[in-house]
Amino acid sequence: MANINYQKKILIVSPTESFLAKSLASKLEAERHKTLLSKGKIKEIDEQREQIELIIVFTNEDIGEMTETLVFLKDLADDRELKLILIGDEVEYDIAKKTIPEVLILEWFKRPLVMDDLLRSIRKYMEDNTAEKRKKTVLIVDDDITYMRTVYEWLKQEYHVGMASNGVQAISYLAKTKADLVLLDYEMPIANGPQVLSMLKSDTETGHVPVMFLTGHSDRESVLSVVGLKPADYLLKTIDKEGLLKKLEEFFKKKN
Numbered sequence: 001m002a003n004i005n006y007q008k009k010i011l012i013v014s015p016t017e018s019f020l021a022k023s024l025a026s027k028l029e030a031e032r033h034k035t036l037l038s039k040g041k042i043k044e045i046d047e048q049r050e051q052i053e054l055i056i057v058f059t060n061e062d063i064g065e066m067t068e069t070l071v072f073l074k075d076l077a078d079d080r081e082l083k084l085i086l087i088g089d090e091v092e093y094d095i096a097k098k099t100i101p102e103v104l105i106l107e108w109f110k111r112p113l114v115m116d117d118l119l120r121s122i123r124k125y126m127e128d129n130t131a132e133k134r135k136k137t138v139l140i141v142d143d144d145i146t147y148m149r150t151v152y153e154w155l156k157q158e159y160h161v162g163m164a165s166n167g168v169q170a171i172s173y174l175a176k177t178k179a180d181l182v183l184l185d186y187e188m189p190i191a192n193g194p195q196v197l198s199m200l201k202s203d204t205e206t207g208h209v210p211v212m213f214l215t216g217h218s219d220r221e222s223v224l225s226v227v228g229l230k231p232a233d234y235l236l237k238t239i240d241k242e243g244l245l246k247k248l249e250e251f252f253k254k255k256n
Contacts, residue, residue: 059088142185167196186215
């Protein structure tokens with residue numbers, strides 16, 4: 001699994017060499033914000049998607065040729081619950097809005113850019129959206145699709161929720177997405193819950209991710225078989241929505 005650094009960054013996209021984009025990156029770095037200055041190459045951005053906290057896009061007259069990049073940024077912002085700041089003229093902004101819904105746009109700055117206004121907006125957003133204030137990400141791993149979707153519905157208002165129907169999908173998800181907690185079914189085909197947890201624990205990139213078993217197995221033997229793997233908790237599937245939400249709330253409060 002690739003070595004992933006989860007330090008948050010501000011993505012600055014400028015399709016051409018831009019003095020303003022470089023100046024903005026320098027000013028943000030001076031304020032101890034990490035930045036990723038990109039010409040909009042999707043592969044480059046995707047490799048660091050989990051580090052990105054805010055997206056800033058400098059548009060130009062060639063914005064019509066940026067459709068693929070804008071679609072990717074829109075999907076990234078929607079998936080990670082991020083916002084975009086757009087910088088350009090009115091025509092470019094109108095074109096961008098055909099791809100990026102306004103609900104994802106934090107602000108639009110018209111050229112000529114007033115750098116101090118942009119920096120104030122960035123500072124406020126970063127202060128209001130620290131990791132502690134943002135939704136936690138919970139990955140549900142269960143081969144029972146109906147039950148998994150039920151839990152998804154229970155959690156989606158409070159958490160960013162991912163789903164995987166087996167261990168392979170779970171590991172693939174965690175290779176790309178930072179999860180704060182995994183809810184893991186005990187009994188699954190191919191690789192059962194304890195085997196999946198063992199694989200996660202043995203990998204340096206996922207070994208720190210807390211895992212709770214969510215299972216129908218309440219017998220002492222099943223519980224004792226995973227004690228050595230140190231799961232965060234062992235919950236029965238008979239738990240209801242209120243009980244599960246309370247368990248997760250208590251867990252994250254204790255962790256913080």
